[in-house]
Amino acid sequence: MKGYLWTGGPGSPASEAPPADGRLAPWEAIAVDAVGNVIEFWGFKRNQGRVWALLYLRGEPLTAGEIERELDLSKGGVSMLLRDLERWGVIQRVRLPQDTVWRYGAENDLVRMVTHVIEEREAGFVARIRADLAEARRLAETQSGLPPDRLQRLEKMATLAEHVERALRLFIKTSRLDVSGVLSVFRDEATGARRGSK
Amino acid sequence: MKGYLWTGGPGSPASEAPPADGRLAPWEAIAVDAVGNVIEFWGFKRNQGRVWALLYLRGEPLTAGEIERELDLSKGGVSMLLRDLERWGVIQRVRLPQDTVWRYGAENDLVRMVTHVIEEREAGFVARIRADLAEARRLAETQSGLPPDRLQRLEKMATLAEHVERALRLFIKTSRLDVSGVLSVFRDEATGARRGSK
DNA sequence: GGTGCAGTTCAAGCGGTCTTGAACTATATG
């Protein structure tokens, strides 16, 4: 079959396109870094994005060692990155039959990951802010000689916070909707073409 | 830092008017920090949010020195923070008649600031990503022995990026719309009540 | 059992950002 059994020695030569040992092809490097930047922009680690991008572009599962070499990361780092990504469900750990090592393949729901984690962050975070503002209001109300316009402003602040929160929720919802179209495009190829030989 | 949970119970000995020299009233500290956290969450400096919140809550313009004392910041830091905020149009520098010092008052368009800066960031950033992916595609196409499914995945990546971008734009637009309602509520009070009541 | 490789964990180091504090400029006042 394909190059699934990589069980060669240390110097096992790459079968086809990618150098497999050293560094990526230039175009891969660019694309991988682009995704890394995006993902960092969204508050994740740059290398989490790079790993996902590499796995996605390659289309077939890679081992931790390969990722380590291709992206020039440390062993420990790769281990942690993979664990994060797996926990979020954006990569999948597979053990091929009669193979001893784990391989990792990209899921296509990077978007789900982003919206999911944003949602999560937002949930805890917004709850906290809301609680704080409520607490502030409670305290402020017990104050006796407080000018009423001050309290008013505090209340407006809380209102504003609520609206921003609502906008954020809306965003998550719409972005998910908007993106689901793209995802469907992804999907038909995703699971199929993985071993969709040429 | 300090000024976090304040478990004192009602009837706390806090004076009615803020100490003016020392630290804020507990409820102010909480509200100010809450805003600081939000603003930090959006990628700004925490203290930028705190300064704006203080100015907004107080309703009347404060001097740099007052801000410095109330929020326990350094002189230089306050200067820089104020400049940032002013540049973004979320605070206003005013010189009262027969007064020699500058005072700073909050504008109400914190939201405009957030959306504005997000927009700005997004513009430069997304353009960059887009260019990178285009470049990657260009390079990849010139490669001869490249499996076609790889190129396909790269293209899908670009498509995804575009969709996310579109979603982001939509978010900014809607959030602005959504919030403009709140802003109008803000406005009627904002400029008027500054030194009203009394 | 022993050797070697895959994978995990974590203290220490590195790099980037934010804040500080002191030197500096500007402006008003006697």
Next chain:
DNA sequence: CATATAGTTCAAGACCGCTTGAACTGCACC
């Protein structure tokens, strides 16, 4: 002009999260 206070600038350092590299576990094969 001397002094004092308001405001700005920036190098040094505090701070914080990410990455590294080494020690460790676990597993397979000899």
